Amino acid sequence: xxxxxxxxxxxxxxxxxxxxxxxxxxxxxxxxxxxxxxxxxxxxxxxxxxxxxxxxxxxxxxxxxxxxxxxxxxxxxxxxxxxxxxxxxxxxxxxxxxxxxxxxxxxxxxxxxxxxxxxxx
Numbered sequence: 001x002x003x004x005x006x007x008x009x010x011x012x013x014x015x016x017x018x019x020x021x022x023x024x025x026x027x028x029x030x031x032x033x034x035x036x037x038x039x040x041x042x043x044x045x046x047x048x049x050x051x052x053x054x055x056x057x058x059x060x061x062x063x064x065x066x067x068x069x070x071x072x073x074x075x076x077x078x079x080x081x082x083x084x085x086x087x088x089x090x091x092x093x094x095x096x097x098x099x100x101x102x103x104x105x106x107x108x109x110x111x112x113x114x115x116x117x118x119x120x121x
Contacts, residue, residue, distance in 0.1 A: 001035060001076070001078075001103055001110065001116075002116070004037075004074075004076055005035070005036050005037055005117070006036075006037060007074075009073055009074055010073055010074040010075070010076060011039065011068065011069055011070065011073045011074070011075055011076075012035055012037060012038040012039070012075075012076045012077075012078065013038060013039055013040075013041050013067070013069065013075065013076070013077045013078070013085070013088055014034050014035065014038045014039070014040050014041075014078060014079065015041060015042060015043045015077055015078065015079040015084040015085040015087065015088045016034075016040070016042060016079050016080060016084065016107070017042050017044065018040055018042060020032070020034075021033075021034050021038075021040040021042075022034075022040075022120065022121040023118070023119075023120025023121060024120070024121065027111065028080060029080055029107040029108050029110075029111035029112070030107075030111035030112040031111045031112075031114075031118050032118075032120060033111075033118040033119050033120040034118065034119055034120075035078065035107075035110060035117075035118070035119070036117050036118070036119040037119070038078070038119075039067045039068055039069070040067070041063060041064060041067050041069070041088055043079070043084040043085070043087040043088055045063050046060050046063065046087060046088065046091050047087075054091070057094065057095065060091045060094075060095060061095055064091075064092065064095065064097075069092070069097070071096065071097050071098070073099070074099040074101065075089075075092060075097060075099060075100050075101065076101045076102075076103055077089050077092075077100070077101070077102055077103070078102070078103035078106035078107065078110075079106050079107065080106055080107050080108055081104075081105060081106055081107075081108045082102055082103065082104045082105060082106050085102055085103070085106065086102060089102055
C-alpha cells in the first residue's frame with residue numbers, strides 16, 4: 001500500500017461510506033480518514049437501494065469512470081477489513097478490469113499504525 005501512494009500506474013479505491021472516506025464521520029479503525037490519494041467508490045453505490053440487488057452494469061461503469069478508475073491501471077480496493085471492498089472488486093471484474101487487488105485487513109490494519117499516513121478533508 002505504501003508503494004501505491006503517488007504511483008500513477010495504480011488507483012486505490014476506498015469502498016467505505018463518504019463520511020468515513022472524508023474523515024468527518026465516526027472512525028471504527030483507530031484514526032479517521034483514508035489512505036492518501038485514494039478515491040471513494042462506496043460499495044453501497046453499486047447496490048440498488050430498493051431491491052438490494054446489484055445495480056446495472058451501465059450504472060456501475062459510470063460510477064467507476066466518474067471516480068477516475070481506468071482499466072489501464074492497477075487497482076487496489078480497501079475498506080475497513082476487506083469485506084466491502086470485495087464487492088467493488090467483483091463488479092470491476094464483471095466490467096472487464098484486470099490487475100485487481102484487495103488490501104486485506106485494510107483500515108483495521110492501516111489506521112492503527114501511527115507511522116502510516118492518513119488523509120482527511
